[in-house]
Amino acid sequence: MSPTRQLPHAHSIDDIPPLPEIYILWHPECAHGAAIAWQIRQWLRPAAGKGPQIFYRAESAPGGGTRLPLPLPGEARDWPGDIQPKEPGRTLQIVIPLLDHHMVADPAWRWWLEQLSENLPTKFPRIFLPVALTRTAFNAPAAIAKQNFLRIPDVLDLRAQDLWVQPLQSPLLGPLLKPLTETLCKVVLTEFPADVAGSARKSAPLRIFISHAKVDGAGPASRLRDYIYSRTQLAAFFDENNIPYGDNFSAVLEQALDAGETAALIAMVSDAYASRPWCRKELRAFCQPRRIMSGRAEVWALQPVLFVDVLEGKTLTRGLTELATVPVLRWRDDLPGFQQEETVITTLLREVFFDGYARLVARHFALTESEPRIILSWKPDAVTLLHVLADQPDGRNKEITVLYPGRELSSIDEETLHELFPRITFLSFAEADIEFAQ
Amino acid sequence: MNSVRSVRNSKTLGQQVVAFSISYDQADGGPRGIGAEHLREALLQMARPILRAQAAIAYAGYLDPIPPPGCNFTLELLNLIREEQQERSTSGSTVGGLYNHQAWPLYLNLSREKEAEWITCCHIVRITQKMAGIADPLPDHPSEGDEIRRFIHRAFCLSAMRRFMATGCQVEIEGAPTTPRVIPPASARIVLGGKLTGFAGIMPGILEEILCAREAPGPCPIFILGGFGGAAGTIARALLEGGVDRDPRFKPEHYATAPANEKKAGFTDLLSHWDSIEKPAGSRSPAEGFAALRALLGRFGKMPADFLQNGLTDDDNRRLLTTVDPTEAVRLVLRGFSNLTEEKE
Numbered sequence: 001m002s003p004t005r006q007l008p009h010a011h012s013i014d015d016i017p018p019l020p021e022i023y024i025l026w027h028p029e030c031a032h033g034a035a036i037a038w039q040i041r042q043w044l045r046p047a048a049g050k051g052p053q054i055f056y057r058a059e060s061a062p063g064g065g066t067r068l069p070l071p072l073p074g075e076a077r078d079w080p081g082d083i084q085p086k087e088p089g090r091t092l093q094i095v096i097p098l099l100d101h102h103m104v105a106d107p108a109w110r111w112w113l114e115q116l117s118e119n120l121p122t123k124f125p126r127i128f129l130p131v132a133l134t135r136t137a138f139n140a141p142a143a144i145a146k147q148n149f150l151r152i153p154d155v156l157d158l159r160a161q162d163l164w165v166q167p168l169q170s171p172l173l174g175p176l177l178k179p180l181t182e183t184l185c186k187v188v189l190t191e192f193p194a195d196v197a198g199s200a201r202k203s204a205p206l207r208i209f210i211s212h213a214k215v216d217g218a219g220p221a222s223r224l225r226d227y228i229y230s231r232t233q234l235a236a237f238f239d240e241n242n243i244p245y246g247d248n249f250s251a252v253l254e255q256a257l258d259a260g261e262t263a264a265l266i267a268m269v270s271d272a273y274a275s276r277p278w279c280r281k282e283l284r285a286f287c288q289p290r291r292i293m294s295g296r297a298e299v300w301a302l303q304p305v306l307f308v309d310v311l312e313g314k315t316l317t318r319g320l321t322e323l324a325t326v327p328v329l330r331w332r333d334d335l336p337g338f339q340q341e342e343t344v345i346t347t348l349l350r351e352v353f354f355d356g357y358a359r360l361v362a363r364h365f366a367l368t369e370s371e372p373r374i375i376l377s378w379k380p381d382a383v384t385l386l387h388v389l390a391d392q393p394d395g396r397n398k399e400i401t402v403l404y405p406g407r408e409l410s411s412i413d414e415e416t417l418h419e420l421f422p423r424i425t426f427l428s429f430a431e432a433d434i435e436f437a438q
Numbered sequence: 439m440n441s442v443r444s445v446r447n448s449k450t451l452g453q454q455v456v457a458f459s460i461s462y463d464q465a466d467g468g469p470r471g472i473g474a475e476h477l478r479e480a481l482l483q484m485a486r487p488i489l490r491a492q493a494a495i496a497y498a499g500y501l502d503p504i505p506p507p508g509c510n511f512t513l514e515l516l517n518l519i520r521e522e523q524q525e526r527s528t529s530g531s532t533v534g535g536l537y538n539h540q541a542w543p544l545y546l547n548l549s550r551e552k553e554a555e556w557i558t559c560c561h562i563v564r565i566t567q568k569m570a571g572i573a574d575p576l577p578d579h580p581s582e583g584d585e586i587r588r589f590i591h592r593a594f595c596l597s598a599m600r601r602f603m604a605t606g607c608q609v610e611i612e613g614a615p616t617t618p619r620v621i622p623p624a625s626a627r628i629v630l631g632g633k634l635t636g637f638a639g640i641m642p643g644i645l646e647e648i649l650c651a652r653e654a655p656g657p658c659p660i661f662i663l664g665g666f667g668g669a670a671g672t673i674a675r676a677l678l679e680g681g682v683d684r685d686p687r688f689k690p691e692h693y694a695t696a697p698a699n700e701k702k703a704g705f706t707d708l709l710s711h712w713d714s715i716e717k718p719a720g721s722r723s724p725a726e727g728f729a730a731l732r733a734l735l736g737r738f739g740k741m742p743a744d745f746l747q748n749g750l751t752d753d754d755n756r757r758l759l760t761t762v763d764p765t766e767a768v769r770l771v772l773r774g775f776s777n778l779t780e781e782k783e
Contacts, residue, residue, distance in 0.1 A: 038473065407486070
């Protein structure tokens, strides 16, 4: 039986936080606004159904009635006649203004920022994550200026061609995408609707377990831990520092999991990792699906894991079932500064964000669906699905629909799952969104 | 069964061709808060279930990469087809491919190497001057002084291409002792964006494609995602509000003085030289093209569902014609396909 940690009981979708959607604002005269917005979207919404919807607001709305962009849903301003606003839903508007002197000083834009930040919608929350591109950004309207800014002060000195690159190669990865993703993680991991727009979501640091085989040395693992403590607002959980003498890492890890403390795990897979029983035990504990919501529709979650390849190839090793579907990064010692650590941590944070978003979508489906469903926060594979079904009265013979995040399964994955679980219908969140809106 | 599933499992859609008209123009997308990446996401979401139903896609784009923030939709479709083909290669099942229509002279820039790279995913349909019915074709290589004639011949070839996409055509396999290859007609068309200035034909491409789709003998459901602006937005407004006879955008004179059309050679030249140039039989002038489109749209003003015949209700079509939410647009298109396939099956 898998351990169960139930989320606070929810009777309706009003009891859980709303689904986030992101609006990125930049002034049309801001030199790199479009490139920065593009970077953010590439990073947080790589495909349909993975991450929240992201919209832009920069150029004047069609029709010429105003110099301002289209309104955000919920604003009092009129929309042009030939455009319909997005259908109003129960959403959390996350507004990311890219603040430079144009946005701060342009009277029309300043008026708009004041309207957005002071006249908050009553039916759904709106929060601001301001990004300072220049020193003058801090002269933004008061309600925005009092926020803690993300800062990328030298960005306007960069060449345009350096910004139109994939996020992992981008100079914005460390200064912008990392803190932004970290902040968004806290937003999607908030459990109560009332906390979404408040300060409660900012209090608990995300916890990162670093699992490694000591016999191969702690070099890269210690570098990650040091980086986490010195350059992020995260907390690292590393067996040399954080385990009381006499306890073992695995027990502490399971305890933390059951208490809902943990965010994610980095498996530093070195030559000896697969053969170390404690490493396997840690991984198995971590990669265990957990039911987080019961009812006619059940929600199951899996903690996010990142596989960092630190193999030296001195001895023969083998693959690990638990890591079959997790993202993999190769550790490189030759990268300058903290670039390697930054890449690992920012990538892991993104996995945490996608996972948090998927859990939220899963809970929304669970509370709006009357049919029995199993809703997963990860893309199903045979092993994790067996864990989930072992908890069901009919086991593998259960006839049910399983929902999962992102786009459709690949053909080969679908065929494999169909052979093993012929009575289960698999439906992606993207498909379910289309289906359930009928 | 849900919309996506019913589309991808559709027996009636298999072996059919779904045409896409899609292009991104910053001048239209920017003010609507939409980038090329939003359209790319919507395109892939619509194309995947269509390909899995073993339907083919028709798209008249080019294979040259475009650096970000631009997006080459042809290459996006080809990468999707390749990914789906590779995934299915183990089971022996197939997915549809791409009919990539290219009108003279633009296909002349396509290298053998590039065509070979994509040949398992894509059939390039070259619309030659001969296929366009041009009696006195120009040489492939441009020479000084023939710019205007080349522009007009290109317009003839584009008109032929749009007609052939709607009706199907036969393409000779030059140098081989065999029968021509049959290129099937599009059995549905999905339209979004589209240039309104700097176009190369007798009228903005999407307007001519919609005209050809409606004039074709077979049924052709049309899905217009009008909220993203461009030529699709212009058609959307005409369908929603009527008054097409009063709308200058449905008259050639409106485009004659646009700066992008005044460049040499351009639409302005095409208009001024039209009467003096030898034309293929049955070719349509800009004035005739716009008049035909006005007549067609005039019959269906404020009744979009009757014009589009796409399985959606008037209310759903009104949202599809105006929404700026790509997810909602995809949802509506797949719902329409689902309704159409359920009717048939």
